[in-house]
Amino acid sequence: MDDDLKRIASRIRTWRDEAGLTLQQLGDQSGVSASTIHKIENLQTVPTIAVLLKVANGLNRRPSELLAEVETGSQVSVLRSLDRQELTIEGRAKLEHLASMIPRNRLDVWRVDLEPNIGAGVENDAWQFHGEIILMVEEGELELDIAGEAYKVGVGDSIHFDTSLSHRWFASGGQRARAIVFALLPERLQGDLMSRIAMSSGIASAISTQAQES
Numbered sequence: 216m217d218d219d220l221k222r223i224a225s226r227i228r229t230w231r232d233e234a235g236l237t238l239q240q241l242g243d244q245s246g247v248s249a250s251t252i253h254k255i256e257n258l259q260t261v262p263t264i265a266v267l268l269k270v271a272n273g274l275n276r277r278p279s280e281l282l283a284e285v286e287t288g289s290q291v292s293v294l295r296s297l298d299r300q301e302l303t304i305e306g307r308a309k310l311e312h313l314a315s316m317i318p319r320n321r322l323d324v325w326r327v328d329l330e331p332n333i334g335a336g337v338e339n340d341a342w343q344f345h346g347e348i349i350l351m352v353e354e355g356e357l358e359l360d361i362a363g364e365a366y367k368v369g370v371g372d373s374i375h376f377d378t379s380l381s382h383r384w385f386a387s388g389g390q391r392a393r394a395i396v397f398a399l400l401p402e403r404l405q406g407d408l409m410s411r412i413a414m415s416s417g418i419a420s421a422i423s424t425q426a427q428e429s
Contacts, residue, residue, distance in 0.1 A: 220258065223267065223281045228256040230274045245273025277316050292317050307333045313395070321346075325396040326353075334385025346378040346399040355392030359384040 231241050231252075238249040245252075247269050254260040255270070262270075271278040279300065294315035302310045307330055314324040334357070336342035341360065350357060351373040359366040362380040367387065376382065386392035 219282060220261065223262075224256050224258050226281060227252070227270055227274070230276055231256075234274060236274075241270070241273055245269045247273070280316055290317050306330065321399050321401075323396075323398045323400060325398070327394050327396055329355075329386040329392045329394075331386050331389050331391060334383065336383030337385045341381040341383045342378065343381045344378050344401050346401060347375070348378055348399075349373055349375045349397040350384065351395040351397075353393045353395065355386055355390045356388045357384050357392055357394060358387035 231238075234241075236244070238252050241247075241252055242249040247266055251260070251262070251266065252270060255262050255266075267281060268278050271281060292315040294313070300312045309328040311326040311328075312323075313326055314322070350359075350368065352368050352370055354370060356367060356369045357374075359368070359374065359376075359382065361376050361382045366374060368374050
């Protein structure tokens with residue numbers, strides 16, 4: 216069995232033990248059967264990408280941690296510029312992940328490119344969750360509504376706010392905008408975002424390759 220699959224199996228088992236979860240409990244949290252998780256941990260099956268994303272999410276872990284070269288016990292993780300992961304939403308936005316992970320971290324850093332009038336909490340309800348965000352504008356202008364108060368921030372400006380307040384923000388002035396986003400996010404929201412990125416980047420292709428070769 217390939218080393219990458221052994222690493223995945225070992226990390227899932229270790230994370231489950233650390234969380235004090237039985238196979239059934241993890242199955243309930245992830246939507247993956249306990250028997251399937253048992254087979255993954257014991258190298259008895261080659262899991263699909265979808266299954267691994269669900270298991271990682273059930274463990275409140277980033278999917279990219281499954282194949283990270285840095286051991287999960289380490290508290291230092293370096294992300295090289297060529298290894299950054301990106302998510303492009305055609306005609307709307309591009310997200311570039313600027314930080315690597317350490318175990319159980321919640322601090323994240325992104326570079327976000329937005330088309331005019333595109334942003335967070337714009338099309339439907341305003342966003343609201345436990346956490347914090349700092350936006351630092353590199354290009355264009357952002358307009359924000361935070362708890363009913365309007366703000367505008369331009370190139371070189373930053374804004375820091377509590378995300379438990381109702382908020383929405385977008386590229387304003389009919390122009391594209393670019394911003395660095397420093398965020399403390401709930402684990403579930405962070406996991407969902409990383410799952411989307413993993414599906415469009417290296418972890419997806421790496422796991423797919425392992426499945427084809429097995």
